[in-house]
Amino acid sequence: KLRSLDEKRRHALNKILDIKGCIRVFCRVRPFVLTNKRRIHEPISVESEKIVVKSGGSRKEFGFDKVFPQEASQEEVFVEVEPILRSALDGHNVCIVAYGQTGTGKTFTMDGTGDSPGVVPRALKELFHQASLMSATSFTFSISMLEVYLGNLRDLLALKPSGRSYAVSRCNLNIQTDSKGSVEIEGLTEVQISNFTKASWWYTKGRRVRSTSWTNVNEASSRSHCLTRITIYRLGDAPGAKTEVSKFWMVDLGGSERLLKTGATGQTLDEGRAINLSLSALGDVIAGLRRKRGHVPYRNSKLTQILRDSLGMTFLLLLLGSSNESLLNSENTCDGSKALMLVHVSPYEEDVGETTCSFTFAKRARAVESNRELQVDSKKLKERRISELEEEMREAEEEC
Ligand code: ADP
Numbered sequence: 001k002l003r004s005l006d007e008k009r010r011h012a013l014n015k016i017l018d019i020k021g022c023i024r025v026f027c028r029v030r031p032f033v034l035t036n037k038r039r040i041h042e043p044i045s046v047e048s049e050k051i052v053v054k055s056g057g058s059r060k061e062f063g064f065d066k067v068f069p070q071e072a073s074q075e076e077v078f079v080e081v082e083p084i085l086r087s088a089l090d091g092h093n094v095c096i097v098a099y100g101q102t103g104t105g106k107t108f109t110m111d112g113t114g115d116s117p118g119v120v121p122r123a124l125k126e127l128f129h130q131a132s133l134m135s136a137t138s139f140t141f142s143i144s145m146l147e148v149y150l151g152n153l154r155d156l157l158a159l160k161p162s163g164r165s166y167a168v169s170r171c172n173l174n175i176q177t178d179s180k181g182s183v184e185i186e187g188l189t190e191v192q193i194s195n196f197t198k199a200s201w202w203y204t205k206g207r208r209v210r211s212t213s214w215t216n217v218n219e220a221s222s223r224s225h226c227l228t229r230i231t232i233y234r235l236g237d238a239p240g241a242k243t244e245v246s247k248f249w250m251v252d253l254g255g256s257e258r259l260l261k262t263g264a265t266g267q268t269l270d271e272g273r274a275i276n277l278s279l280s281a282l283g284d285v286i287a288g289l290r291r292k293r294g295h296v297p298y299r300n301s302k303l304t305q306i307l308r309d310s311l312g313m314t315f316l317l318l319l320l321g322s323s324n325e326s327l328l329n330s331e332n333t334c335d336g337s338k339a340l341m342l343v344h345v346s347p348y349e350e351d352v353g354e355t356t357c358s359f360t361f362a363k364r365a366r367a368v369e370s371n372r373e374l375q376v377d378s379k380k381l382k383e384r385r386i387s388e389l390e391e392e393m394r395e396a397e398e399e400c
């Protein structure tokens with residue numbers, strides 16, 4: 001009985017996710033915590049699921065699927081993230097991506113602190129808990145972690161002893177795509193995790209090795225992307241059932257700030273370029289999907305290649321869906337995968353330029369979903385709405 005109730009709830013949640021779209025975009029505003037930035041006036045105000053940015057006499061509004069104001073707790077954030085985790089257990093490929101300028105709270109949201117754990121530790125705990133409730137299915141989980149830096153992939157769980165701690169022993173991994181279009185990272189360590197304690201032990205290890213390999217932890221997090229993958233193997237109890245595999249990515253992206261502003265030179269400049277390239281490649285993938293082009297430029301960066309499974313399947317289905325009436329009306333348009341983007345912004349006046357750029361990026365991501373919302377409308381209406389959105393985005397991009 002319990003199982004069927006739980007399954008009903010999960011089914012309902014998945015439906016809600018489907019209706020709301022495969023890419024959901026949330027925004028979290030960082031509180032005025034200790035910093036050397038001055039608090040002059042507050043350029044950002046939150047009005048339910050909308051953010052209003054007031055700067056230099058202009059006023060702009062940005063809509064989100066959910067907005068977390070400064071006072072939102074880690075718990076409140078996780079409650080909204082949970083449905084996507086349930087989708088992962090149901091066999092979907094999912095990804096949760098933290099996006100934003102350095103210092104806006106991406107790592108706080110994903111990792112959190114000992115007192116105030118973030119999305120990853122909460123998700124790990126919840127995965128094991130939820131799996132234990134689904135008695136008709138047996139689950140096996142494994143964890144992999146990698147860092148993308150200057151276009152190179154470093155395996156954060158392939159460790160060798162180094163002095164009193166560990167160092168990464170495998171760098172420059174290659175990405176492979178199999179005949180089904182599924183993405184694999186060659187030689188990436190995959191550790192089976194049988195309970196939450198083991199999972200968080202490996203996760204902490206991966207995070208630590210990432211930090212200790214850098215002279216400055218903040219620099220590391222602003223210059224590289226950190227990806228955690230949970231692979232979920234599920235086996236139903238029906239006779240002859242086959243093991244299904246799904247991937248659950250949790251991504252803490254490098255800082256989204258623009259290169260020009262940092263005044264970087266030499267190596268730092270290359271690093272900045274690599275980050276900007278992969279972030280703009282992510283934006284291009286989203287834009288490509290939104291415009292329903294045949295070609296989606298995944299190959300432009302390692303980051304988008306890796307996430308292709310999770311971002312791509314959804315989007316490809318959406319693309320097919322939007323050009324094929326029967327798929328368009330089918331409930332399963334979103335069955336491949338789901339993505340959640342958590343856009344982080346600073347509450348400070350001096351960051352308002354970056355904030356506007358982050359919102360523009362978010363708008364691109366949400367536009368994919370808008371196509372879906374409009375699927376019942378006529379083609380003409382859809383096109384008009386898309387060109388309106390494109391116009392709005394062009395205006396915002398010009399200001400960046
Ligand atoms: P990012 O990863 O985006 O560069 P961090 O997560 O490192 O930013 O956040 C920068 C600082 O602000 C950290 O000291 C972090 O603990 C703090 N911080 C960020 N968001 C919050 C929040 N919602 N509540 C309390 N402190 C926060």
Ligand code: MG
Nearest residue numbers: 106107221222
């Ligand atoms: Mg960080």
